[in-house]
Amino acid sequence: MGNKIPTKNVESDPVIQFTGDDAVQSRDKIQVRSIDGRFTKFRVIGGWLLFILFFGTSWINWNGHQAVLWDIPNRQFNIFSITLWPQDLVLLSMLLVICAFGLFAVTMFAGRIWCGYTCPQSVWSWIFIWIEKKVEGERNARIKLDKQPFSMKKLGLRLVKHSLWIAVGLATAITFIGYFTPVRDLVLDxxxxxxxxGTLLWIAFFTVMTYLNAGWLREQVCIYMCPYARFQAVMFDKDTLIVSYDEKRGENRGPRKKKADPKELGLGDCVDCSLCVQVCPVGIDIRDGLQYECISCAKCIEACDSVMDKVGYERGLISYTSEHQLEGNDWKLFRPRFIGYIALLLAMMAGLLFALLTLIPVDLEVDRGRGANLFRENFRGDIENSYNIRVMNKSQQDQVYTLTASGFDELSIVGNTTIELKSGEISQVPISVIVPASKLNSRSEPIFFQVQAASDEAIHAESESRFMGPRKRQ
Structure with missing residues (x-):
């Protein structure tokens, strides 16, 4: 095997125990031990940013409305100054594709680092674990409490813990629903x-799901429910940074006195303290090799470094490293596939930004009249065509639009050319366009309709149609 990152058979997972004919799986509860370090600080910062973004954004007002609101009944999606409508959903699809490629690039760079630091499932699980620690004590105290027989003290601690879990779940549910219905009205109601x-049912559903996922299932969601764990290896290469154990340096494992020379004892640097297992939120032993359950949270790195400091050994027995580095080669950041991911990601982000900045907050559609005749000739001999003009105000303010037409040297519009619309309102206006017969050069010619907002010259739209006339006599 040399220095390559070893892999581990899933069936040897210490978290899962099989009984009987292996048809029934029993799960041992993982009691995570607390550990502090530089990676935990990054995780706390990332968690706070996610919490502020999630819980704070829904309460921001912007131009008299909720800054981010997915108003499904009215089929509009407000994102600060931008309002998206069903016909703009291609932009949301672009955003999802960008997020996917961003995840691919991050995974190729440093494995499941997204899972370990900013995934909502992980962040909420850490919050629930922190509550559990504050109520029931550290890992050993919680294990001891689990083994104790029923008592009023145990019941009290459990009631406090689960009440706090439900409170966090309820706050999460209310905030999440608050992105689909005005959050202030929701809280007041x-x-x-x-x-x-209906709303009460959705709040109850998301409260229960948060409580179950972060409080009870935890690592089971990451291992068995999240598809990302299954296909992540496809994006790895030999320069992907992964949490790995340096087997060559660490073996053979074994306890020793602090001042003892490990070489004389035939031992490596690993003192076999199992602290790396105790702090792991998914309950794996990283020393067994690369495992798909690992979420790259670096807890084992912090635990191992703390032990190395105590025994006076060099840090890095467990570290973020790559297969090439374990083989003694240099780490390469810029490799073709990674550069391709980044280039494509930047191009799509630029395209989405351009589309959002050039998004026209008014929609204009023109349909020809559905009469039996394509045109009619009035008493003066002029040619008249009928149209149905459909205007939609896609901005967040009420607007007054002026309707004009062009394409001929002389034309006139019969009908309402001033259209007043509230935000999100749609109006259909029937009009007729009259063109002198002498100005027609063919039986069918293009005609252009424009709407212009009175409040802003940049808010305008144009649509092309056809103007029909009689066949020219030879």
């Missing part, structure tokens, strides 16, 4: 017991 049954 909740405290006044005026919520409709």
């Amino acid at each position: 909740l405290v006044t017991f005026n919520l409709d049954s």
Whole structure:
């Protein structure tokens, strides 16, 4: 095997125990030991940023409305100054594709680092673990409490813990629903017991799911439910940074006195303290090799470094490293596939930004009249065509639009050319366009309709149609 990162058979996972004919799986509860270090500080910062973004954004007002609101009943999606409509959903699809490629690039760079630092499942699980520690004590105290028989003290501690878990789940559910219905009205209706049954059901659902996922299932979501764990290896290469154990340096494992020479004892640097296993949120032993369950949270790195400091050994027995580095080669950041991911990601981000900046907040559609005749000739001999003009105000303010037409030296519009629309309102206006017969050069010619907002010259739209006339006599 040399210095290559070894892999581990899933069936030897210490978290899962099989009984009988292997048809039933029993899960040992993982009690995570606390450990502090530089990577934990990064995780705390990332967690706070995610919490502020999630819980704070829904309460921001912007131009008189909620800054981010997915108003499904009205089929509009407000994102600060931008309002997206069903016909703009291609932009949301672009955003999802960008997020996917961003995840691919991050995974190729440093494995499942997204899972370990900023994935909501991991962040909420860490919050629930922190609550558990504050209520029931550290790892050994929690294990001891689990083994104790029923008592009022145990019942009290469990009630406090689960009540706090449910409180966090409820806050999460209310905030999440608050992105789909005005959050201020939602909270007011909740405290006044005026919520409709549908909204109340959704709040209960997301409260329970948060409570179960972060409080009970935890690593099971990452291992068995998240598809990312299954296909991540496809994006790895030999320069991907992965949490790895230096087997050559660490073996053979074994305890020793602090001042003892490990070489004389035939031992490596690993003192076999199992601290790396105790701090692991998914319950694996990183010393067994690369495992798909690993979420690259670096807890084992911090635990091992703390032990190395105590025994006076060099840090880095467990570290973020690559297969090439373990083989003694240099680490390469810029490799073709990684550069391709970054280039494609930047191009798509630039395209999305351009599309958002040039998004026109008014929509204009023109349909020809559905009469039996394509045109009609009035008493003066002029040619008249009928159209149905559909204008949609996609901005966040009420607007007054002026309708014009062009394409001929002389034309006139019969009908309402001033259209007043509230934000999100749609209006259909029937009009007729009259063109002198002498100005027609063919039976069918292009005609252009424009709408212009009175409040802003940049808010305008144009649509092309056809103007029909009689066949020219030879």
